[in-house]
Amino acid sequence: MFGLExxxxxxxxxxxxxxxxxxxxxxxxxxxxxxxxxxxxxxxIIILILIVVNVNLATAIFSFILFSAFAYLFDPLxxxxxxxxxxxxxxxxxxxxxxxxxPIIGASRFNNTVVMGSLVVSIILFxxxxxxxxxxxxxxxxxxxxxxxxLKIVQVIKGSKFYELYDKVNSWRS
Amino acid sequence: MWRxxxxxxxxxxxxxxxxxxxxxxxAWLESEIEDNGTQAVGAKVEIDNLRxxxxxxxxxxxxxxxxxxxxxxxxxxxxDSCEFNFDFVPLLSGKVIVEDFIIKNVRNGTPRxxxxxxxxxxxxxxxxxxxxxxxxxxxKDMEDAAILNLEQFTRKVNADSILALLEIKSPQKIDSLQxxxxxxxxxxxxxxxNIKVDEDYKRIEKKITAIKIDEIKRADQVITAVNMVTQIxxxxxxxxxxxxETQKEVRAEISQTGNSISLVDDWIQQDYQSAMSKAKLPxxxxxxxxxxxxxxxxxxxxxxxxxxxxxxxxxxxxxxxDEVDKEEKTPRLEGQDIYFYKQNVDPDFWxxxxxxxxxxxxMLFLNGNVKNIVSDQRLIGQPTSINIGGKGIRESLQFDGxxxxxxxNKKEEFVLKYNGISLDGISLSDSxxxxxxxxxxxxxxxxxxxxxxxxxxxxxxxxAKDVIFDFSNSETNLNEAEKFLQNLIKGVDNINFTAKIExxxxxxxFSLKSNLDKLFADNLKSMLGDExxxxxxxxxxxxxxxxxxxxxxxxxxxxxxxxxxxxxxxKYGLQLDSLNGLLEGKFDGLEKKKKELEGSLKDKxxxxxx
Numbered sequence: 001m002f003g004l005e006x007x008x009x010x011x012x013x014x015x016x017x018x019x020x021x022x023x024x025x026x027x028x029x030x031x032x033x034x035x036x037x038x039x040x041x042x043x044x045i046i047i048l049i050l051i052v053v054n055v056n057l058a059t060a061i062f063s064f065i066l067f068s069a070f071a072y073l074f075d076p077l078x079x080x081x082x083x084x085x086x087x088x089x090x091x092x093x094x095x096x097x098x099x100x101x102x103p104i105i106g107a108s109r110f111n112n113t114v115v116m117g118s119l120v121v122s123i124i125l126f127x128x129x130x131x132x133x134x135x136x137x138x139x140x141x142x143x144x145x146x147x148x149x150x151l152k153i154v155q156v157i158k159g160s161k162f163y164e165l166y167d168k169v170n171s172w173r174s
Numbered sequence: 175m176w177r178x179x180x181x182x183x184x185x186x187x188x189x190x191x192x193x194x195x196x197x198x199x200x201a202w203l204e205s206e207i208e209d210n211g212t213q214a215v216g217a218k219v220e221i222d223n224l225r226x227x228x229x230x231x232x233x234x235x236x237x238x239x240x241x242x243x244x245x246x247x248x249x250x251x252x253x254d255s256c257e258f259n260f261d262f263v264p265l266l267s268g269k270v271i272v273e274d275f276i277i278k279n280v281r282n283g284t285p286r287x288x289x290x291x292x293x294x295x296x297x298x299x300x301x302x303x304x305x306x307x308x309x310x311x312x313x314k315d316m317e318d319a320a321i322l323n324l325e326q327f328t329r330k331v332n333a334d335s336i337l338a339l340l341e342i343k344s345p346q347k348i349d350s351l352q353x354x355x356x357x358x359x360x361x362x363x364x365x366x367x368n369i370k371v372d373e374d375y376k377r378i379e380k381k382i383t384a385i386k387i388d389e390i391k392r393a394d395q396v397i398t399a400v401n402m403v404t405q406i407x408x409x410x411x412x413x414x415x416x417x418x419e420t421q422k423e424v425r426a427e428i429s430q431t432g433n434s435i436s437l438v439d440d441w442i443q444q445d446y447q448s449a450m451s452k453a454k455l456p457x458x459x460x461x462x463x464x465x466x467x468x469x470x471x472x473x474x475x476x477x478x479x480x481x482x483x484x485x486x487x488x489x490x491x492x493x494x495x496d497e498v499d500k501e502e503k504t505p506r507l508e509g510q511d512i513y514f515y516k517q518n519v520d521p522d523f524w525x526x527x528x529x530x531x532x533x534x535x536x537m538l539f540l541n542g543n544v545k546n547i548v549s550d551q552r553l554i555g556q557p558t559s560i561n562i563g564g565k566g567i568r569e570s571l572q573f574d575g576x577x578x579x580x581x582x583n584k585k586e587e588f589v590l591k592y593n594g595i596s597l598d599g600i601s602l603s604d605s606x607x608x609x610x611x612x613x614x615x616x617x618x619x620x621x622x623x624x625x626x627x628x629x630x631x632x633x634x635x636x637x638a639k640d641v642i643f644d645f646s647n648s649e650t651n652l653n654e655a656e657k658f659l660q661n662l663i664k665g666v667d668n669i670n671f672t673a674k675i676e677x678x679x680x681x682x683x684f685s686l687k688s689n690l691d692k693l694f695a696d697n698l699k700s701m702l703g704d705e706x707x708x709x710x711x712x713x714x715x716x717x718x719x720x721x722x723x724x725x726x727x728x729x730x731x732x733x734x735x736x737x738x739x740x741x742x743x744x745k746y747g748l749q750l751d752s753l754n755g756l757l758e759g760k761f762d763g764l765e766k767k768k769k770e771l772e773g774s775l776k777d778k779x780x781x782x783x784x
Contacts, residue, residue: 037509051180079509086512097514107268114509 013058014145020137026056027063027133028126034067035074036118041108059133074121075114082117199226204235214485215250217241218290231260241290242283244478249286253532254279264520271524280532280540304628305484308679309477315684316473342717344441345724351434352728358431359735362424366739369416371746374409375753381406382756387763393775396768403760410753417750421743428736435732442721449713463695464671464688470604472634472673472686476623483586483625486558486577490549515552523549530562534571535596540564542573551579560588568616569594585626592619597638608663613644628679637670662697666690 013023029046036043050060086096099105109115148154157163204224211219222237234257242250258275302310385399501510524546531541542562551557557578564571575588597615602608616639623632643663671688 048184051184052177054175054177054180082509083512093514096512097516100514101267101516101519103263103266105267107266111512111514112509113512117509 013056014137014140018056020134020141022054023056023059023137024130024133025053026050026059028130029055030060030063031067031125031129032119032122033060033064034069035071035078035122037109037112037115040115040119041104042119071118074118078117078121079113080117081121082113082115085116085120086111086113195228199228200224203233211240212292213294215240215243216292216294217243217246217250218292220290225257231262231265233258233260239284239286239290241286246289246291247286249284249290250282252281252284253277267520269520269522269524271520272526274527274529275525276529278531280530282532282534303484303487304679305480305487305625308630308682309480309484311680311682312473312477312675312684315682316470342445342720344438344445344721347441348438348721348724348728351438352731355431355434355732355735358427359739362427362739363742365420365424366742366746369413369420369746371413371417371749374413375749378406378409378413378753379756382753382760385760387760387767390764390767393768393771396764396771399760400764403757403764407757410750410757414750414754417746421747424739424743428739438725438728442717442725445721446714446717449717450710463691463698464686465684467603467605467608467690467694468636468671468673468688469684469686471602472671473684476632476634476673476675479588479623480630483577486586487584490551490577490579519553521549521553523547524554534564535566535569538564538566538569538571540571555580566594569596583627586624588621588623590619590621592617595619597641599644602638602669608659610643610645610660610663612638613642615639615641630675630677630679630682632673632675634673635670636673637668639668641667641669658697658701662693666693 029050032046033043049055050057085092096111100111110119203226204221207224208219208221218239218241220237220239220241221235224233224235226233234255236255238251238253238256239249240251242248256275256277258272261271261273264271381402385402387399390396390399525544525548526546528544528547529541530543531539534540540562541564542560545559546554546556547558548554548556557576557580559577560573560575562571562573569592571590571592573588573590573592576586578585578587595617597612597617599611599613600615600617601611618637618639619634621632621634624630643666645660645664669688669690671686671690673684673686675682675684677683
C-alpha cells in the first residue's frame with residue numbers, strides 16, 4: 001500500500017506545480033541518502049537540508065527508497081573504489097591523515113571504504129542526475145502527461161466512485 | 175527557498191532531543207555502563223545516581239559497586255562519590271579525553287546487600303588468546319598433579335581395579351612388530367639363499383679336485399692347469415664379493431630393526447606410566463609437597479591476575495597502519511575502516527590520570543594513581559602505569575605496574591610488596607594436608623610478574639611468621655593420618671614458599687618450594703611411603719605379568735631368527751674360506767711341478783751338449 005501511495009504521490013508531484021528544479025534537488029539528495037550508509041555525518045547534513053530548504057520531499061523519499069533497494073548490489077564496487085581512494089591513491093594520504101585527526105570530519109567515517117566509495121560516486125552522479133531529472137520532469141509534463149490522462153484505464157479509474165471518494169478525502173486533507 | 179514549517183519542526187525536534195537528553199540520559203547511560211561493566215566482569219556492576227551534564231561535560235555518580243565474580247556476596251571494588259570532566263574539542267572528533275578522575279574511598283572486599291551473581295549468555299568460543307592458553311595450561315597442570323587424598327590410604331586401593339580400567343597396549347604392538355619382523359627375516363633368508371653358496375661350493379670343489387697335479391708330465395699341461403686354477407679363483411672371488419655385499423646389506427638392515435625392537439621396552443614403560451597416572455599415586459618427594467600444599471591457591475590467584483592482563487590486552491585497540499591489506503569480503507554496508515596514523519595527535523580514548531584513595535584494610539590506607547589508560551599508547555608516547563601504595567601501623571603495600579604497548583609488542587610488568595598482612599582466620603592451603611585456618615599470623619608477600627608477548631615470568635615469595643593454627647573447629651573423628659598431620663602442623667610457626675612460573679604460554683613451567691616440603695615429605699614417607707611403594711610394586715607386577723609372556727616370546731623369536739641368519743652366514747663364510755684354501759694348495763702344487771719340470775728339462779739339455 002505504501003509503495004502504491006508513494007507512486008501515486010510521485011505522479012502527482014510530476015504533475016504538480018513544484019518546479020522541476022525542486023524535484024531534481026529532492027531526487028539527487030535522496031540518491032545520496034540511498035546510496036551511502038545512512039548513519040553517516042554527511043547524511044545528517046543532507047537530512048537537515050531537506051528539512052530546512054524548500055526542495056521536494058516526496059521525490060527525495062522516493063529516490064532514497066529506490067537507491068537503497070539496489071545500493072547493496074554495488075557494495076563491493078563501493079568498497080573497492082573506496083579502498084582505491086583511501087589506500088592506493090598515496091598522494092592523498094597526507095590530506096587524509098590531516099583531516100582524520102581534525103574535529104568533526106574526523107568523526108565523519110570518511111575513512112570507511114564503503115562510505116568513501118559510495119559518497120564520491122553519489123557526488124559524481126549528482127550533477128548529471130540533477131539535469132537528467134529536471135529534463136525528465138519537463139518532458140513528462142510536456143509530452144507524457146496529456147497522453148497519460150487520455151489512457152482508458154486512467155479515465156475508468158478517475159470515473160469510479162472510489163477515485164471520487166479518494167479525491168474528496170485528499171482535498172479535505174490538503 | 176526556506177521551508178518555514180521545516181525550520182520550526184527542526185527547532186521543536188532539537189528542543190525535544192535536549193529535553194530527552196536532560197531527563198533520560200542519566201538513566202540510559204547508567205544502565206549502559208552497568209550492562210557493559212557486568213559483561214566485562216562477569217558479575218553485577220552497579221552505579222548509584224549517575225549524573226551526566228552535556229553542557230558542562232561532566233560525569234559522576236554517588237556509588238559504584240563491582241561484584242567479585244568469585245564471591246558474589248562481596249564487592250571486588252566499591253567507591254564513594256566520583257566526578258570527572260571530558261575535554262570538549264576532542265569530542266567533536268569523536269575522541270573522549272579525561273584529564274583527572276578522582277576516586278575517593280576505594281574499598282575492596284566489602285559485603286553486598288544483594289547477590290551480585292548474573293547468568294550471562296555463553297559466548298561462542300573464538301580463538302583463545304595467548305594468556306587464555308597459559309591459564310588453561312596452568313589449570314590442567316594442577317588437575318593432573320597427584321592430589322594427596324588421605325582417604326585413599328585409609329582404605330585399600332586395589333591394583334586389580336586400576337588395571338581393569340587400563341588398556342594395556344604393548345601386547346598388541348609387540349604382536350604387530352613380530353609379524354612385520356617375520357616378513358623381514360624371511361626376505362633376508364631368501365636373499366642369502368639366492369647367493370647359492372652351497373651349490374657353487376660343491377661344483378667348484380669338484381673342479382679343483384679334478385686337477386691332478388701328480389699326473390702332469392709336460393710343461394703345456396702345467397700351463398693349462400694354471401689357467402684352470404686362475405679361472406676357478408676368479409669364480410670364487412666373485413662368489414666371495416657377492417656374499418660380502420649381501421652380508422653387509424643384511425647386517426645393515428638387521429641393525430636398523432634394532433630401533434624398533436628397542437621400542438618394546440618403551441611401550442611397556444608407557445603402559446606402566448599410564449597405570450600409575452590412573453592410580454594417581456602421590457609422589458612424596460619434597461619437590462611435590464609444596465605444590466600439593468599451596469600450588470592450587472597460588473595458581474588460582476595468578477590466573478586471576480593473568481585474566482586481568484588478558485582483558486587489558488583485549489581492550490587495547492592497536493591502531494593499524496594505513497598500509498592495511500584490502501579485505502576481499504566485508505559485511506554489507508560496513509566496509510573496511512582505514513586508519514591514518516599520526517604522531518602527537520589525541521587518541522580516541524585517553525584517561526590521563528586516575529587518582530585513587532581508599533582503605534585496603536581497617537589499618538591500611540592506600541592512595542595512588544593509574545596514568546594513561548589510552549586507546550593507542552604510540553600516539554602519546556607513554557605506557558599505562560599503575561602506582562598504588564600505603565603504610566599503616568603494621569601493614570604496608572606497594573603495587574607498581576606498567577603496561578607497555580609502545581613498540582607494537584605487548585609487555586607488562588608488575589611488582590607487589592605487601593608486608594605485615596594479618597593472617598588471622600585465613601586458610602593458607604586448599605590441601606587436605608593443611609585443613610585448618612590460621613588463628614594468628616603475619617604475612618609478607620614479594621611478587622613480580624613480567625609478560626612479554628607470549629613469554630611469562632613470575633616469582634612469588636611468601637613468608638608467614640608467628641603462625642598459630644586454629645584447631646577449635648577440627649572434626650573429632652579424625653583418622654590416623656589426619657591426626658598425625660594435625661600434630662605435625664602444631665609444631666609449625668613459620669611458613670614460607672617461593673613459587674615460580676616461567677616459559678611460553680604454550681609451555682609454562684610452574685614450581686613451588688616451601689620450608690614445609692622436607693618436613694612433610696619425610697613424615698609422610700614414614701607414614702605413607704610403604705603403602706605407596708607397595709601399591710607401585712603391585713601395579714608394576716600386574717603390568718609385568720600382562721606383558722612379560724609377549725616380551726619373552728618376542729625376544730625368543732628375535733634371537734632365533736638372528737641365530738639362524740648368523741649360522742647361515744658363518745657356514746657360507748667357512749665354505750668360501752675352504753675353497754680359497756684348496757685353490758692356494760693347487761697353486762703351490764703347480765709351482766712345485768713347474769720347478770720340477772724345469773729341472774729335468776735342464777738336465778736333459780746338459781746331457782745332449784756334453
